[in-house]
Amino acid sequence: DLKNFRQLGSRxxxxxxxxxxxxxxxxxxxxxxxxxxxxxxxxxxPKRFVGFSNMTCILNAMLAHGVAHPIAGxxxxxxxxxxxxxxxxxLGQTVAGATLxxxxxxxxxxxxxxxxGCRGKPMGGHVLALSRKTPDPHFxxxxxxxxxxxxxxxxxxxNDVRIWLGDLEKRGVFAKCAGVVLCDFxxxxxxxxxxxxxxxxxxxxxxPVYAGYPFGHAPRSYAIDxxxxxxxxxxxxxxxxxxxxxxxxxxR
Numbered sequence: 135d136l137k138n139f140r141q142l143g144s145r146x147x148x149x150x151x152x153x154x155x156x157x158x159x160x161x162x163x164x165x166x167x168x169x170x171x172x173x174x175x176x177x178x179x180p181k182r183f184v185g186f187s188n189m190t191c192i193l194n195a196m197l198a199h200g201v202a203h204p205i206a207g208x209x210x211x212x213x214x215x216x217x218x219x220x221x222x223x224x225l226g227q228t229v230a231g232a233t234l235x236x237x238x239x240x241x242x243x244x245x246x247x248x249x250x251g252c253r254g255k256p257m258g259g260h261v262l263a264l265s266r267k268t269p270d271p272h273f274x275x276x277x278x279x280x281x282x283x284x285x286x287x288x289x290x291x292x293n294d295v296r297i298w299l300g301d302l303e304k305r306g307v308f309a310k311c312a313g314v315v316l317c318d319f320x321x322x323x324x325x326x327x328x329x330x331x332x333x334x335x336x337x338x339x340x341x342p343v344y345a346g347y348p349f350g351h352a353p354r355s356y357a358i359d360x361x362x363x364x365x366x367x368x369x370x371x372x373x374x375x376x377x378x379x380x381x382x383x384x385x386r
Contacts, residue, residue: 187209
């Protein structure tokens with residue numbers, strides 16, 4: 135609960151023996167935690183913070199405040215239940231700052247099919263958490279970034295997701311970013327409805343839109359280090375640059 139978070143949060147972000155903080159779950163509550171975070175403490179002693187889903191608002195707030203080292207990736211609950219072995223290996227490599235294998239993406243709109251590619255540091259995550267639960271003081275500037283998006287957890291339709299994407303459009307996210315990568319969009323209508331909605335969205339924006347990076351609520355979910363530059367080649371191959379910290383074989 136929030137009382138226990140205050141007690142834990144006063145110690146953990148600045149603890150010298152902690153390198154990585156792994157979220158236990160997503161679900162609800164990330165937006166309630168935002169006002170309780172000590173941004174100055176996190177700035178003076180940055181940690182790698184890993185989570186996804188509702189943790190999207192916290193990860194992106196870290197970007198907005200220029201603190202810590204956010205990594206969108208499987209949380210403790212998903213590691214225990216559904217995450218595939220290659221996803222766990224990829225998470226470990228990402229957290230340790232190791233070189234990552236490339237992932238082939240497919241172009242979705244004409245801007246991507248022109249074959250120019252794009253590059254920029256990542257932001258994004260769960261569409262609802264980013265569009266409706268990350269208020270302006272904590273919302274990062276998308277200029278020059280690649281926006282990775284996913285949805286999961288059920289309880290919404292393809293039309294709901296299109297409305298949330300429209301909220302991000304109104305904030306100028308897609309007009310300023312270098313590119314968009316559509317990850318896993320699950321339980322938001324039939325596959326046909328979801329595909330049609332995403333294609334319509336991609337056709338409405340001028341920035342390159344790609345799909346095919348395995349991230350989100352599916353069993354296979356690769357981490358995304360918000361501190362590493364993401365590079366999409368003209369052929370659609372996604373690679374990540376070096377991390378902003380010295381590689382460490384065994385994060386604590």
